[in-house]
Amino acid sequence: xxxxxxxxxxxxxxxxxxxxxxxxxxxxxxxxxxxxxxxxxxxxxxxxxxxxxxxxxxxxxxxxxxxxxxxxxxxxxxxxxxxxxxxxxxxx
Numbered sequence: 001x002x003x004x005x006x007x008x009x010x011x012x013x014x015x016x017x018x019x020x021x022x023x024x025x026x027x028x029x030x031x032x033x034x035x036x037x038x039x040x041x042x043x044x045x046x047x048x049x050x051x052x053x054x055x056x057x058x059x060x061x062x063x064x065x066x067x068x069x070x071x072x073x074x075x076x077x078x079x080x081x082x083x084x085x086x087x088x089x090x091x092x
Contacts, residue, residue, distance in 0.1 A: 068082055069082070070085075
């Protein structure tokens with residue numbers, strides 16, 4: 001028959017193993033959760049960036065109907081062409 005000291009050692013090892021397994025599984029779960037959260041964040045960020053690019057394409061002031069650049073900061077800005085375009089759009 002095993003002595004009580006050996007039984008205490010066995011039960012202690014069992015409790016330690018269960019505690020270690022639980023804490024290790026919890027650490028793995030949290031790591032996977034963080035990775036999944038980061039992946040979801042990156043996916044949403046890429047969708048936002050894509051939407052911003054599409055919005056810029058749609059609302060780009062330099063891509064007018066007749067190609068007149070209306071942004072005065074643009075190096076290809078032509079004041080005369082812009083004023084003629086404004087005059088033509090106003091119908092005057």
